Amino acid sequence: MSIVAPIAPDFVVIDVETACARVSSICQVGIVGFRGGVEVFAYETLVDPCDEFAPFNTRIHGLCADHVMNQPTFADVHATIDAHLGGRITVAHSSFDKGALAAACRVHDRHAIEATWLDSVRIAKRAWPDLPSHRLNALARFLGLKHRHHDALSDARAAGMVVVRAMDHTGIDLAGWLQPVKQSVAAPKPAPEGPLKGQRIAILGAPRHGPLAASLAAAGGRVVASVGNSTTLLVISNDQPYGRFVHASPAYKRAEELRSTGRPIEIVGENEMRRRLGA
Structure with missing residues (x-):
């Protein structure tokens, strides 16, 4: 060569x-x-x-x-x-x-x-x-x-x-x-009890330290950085940038892939999640 x-x-x-x-x-x-x-x-x-x-x-x-x-x-x-x-x-x-x-x-x-x-x-x-x-x-x-x-x-x-x-x-x-990694703001600590206790939640379209993440953590959920094998819930923020093409987003596709292999991951919109939490 x-x-x-x-x-x-x-x-x-x-x-x-x-x-x-x-x-x-x-x-x-x-x-x-x-x-x-x-x-x-x-x-x-x-x-x-x-x-x-x-x-x-x-x-x-x-x-x-x-x-x-x-x-x-x-x-x-x-x-x-x-x-x-x-x-x-x-x-x-x-x-x-x-x-x-x-x-x-x-x-x-x-x-x-x-x-x-x-x-x-x-x-x-x-x-x-x-x-x-x-x-x-x-x-x-x-x-x-x-x-x-x-x-x-x-x-x-x-x-x-x-x-x-x-x-x-x-x-x-x-x-x-x-570029050097910027110091990120940590996700809110999950409450010890709540309807989302035990859930590992990824958010599409909103930061891990924003109001939506705070609501999920207050209900006992642990907000994670991305969809992974241990993720149990993907919440689609109202601010997600993909519009009607959200199904093509990497996070959504990864969640669907995991579901196809039998992983118990649920995909829920922000409004539906807030309704469940009574917010």
Whole structure:
């Protein structure tokens, strides 16, 4: 594969696998470029780590010394990796890959790769805060992605799709994800008793700290940030921005998906909910 990507991507994603506990022992690299939410190139290579393979690591990714025999070293592929990542928005799922690249550059006497780093774990936690796990394999299952865990190229591709889906779900673009997280106002604490006690409630079209949220919390409901597996109620605010196309909103579609799998989630309009609460 040529060093220069055929299409300039909006962002690239990297994943590496390591041979042992030393994070510099990179034995596989996968890089995927995305533009306009679509994959535009992929690069994958095995790497001779110039280090031992620990049984623990081999059990995780299935690679051993035989697989990397006669493969390039990190020093050999450094220029290719730098061409793909250097100066670009680079996504990795956690800080592990960034640290592994930095360590490998030091060990192999190559210059550091300068990129603008973006953590897809942080993105996933903001986009879907109610998920029980934000590990890449769990996110892939949640989003319905084809994924082979601990294969560098498959992991990079999945992490990139996490970013794409999060942008679609939240409306936050790349520039927005790169901004520091603003301190949000906490949702009101649910009352200890009330008709909504035990309910986990997402609101479409109104803030978690607004009057509607306050009414739901006062009735014992716990207001959550988004529709997730544990959500039991989606309340459609009168101020929702989708108008008659509310059924096409991500929150509504996610609630319908959960209902289709047997999850006990109810969708209720604000007026109906206020009537039930006697408000």
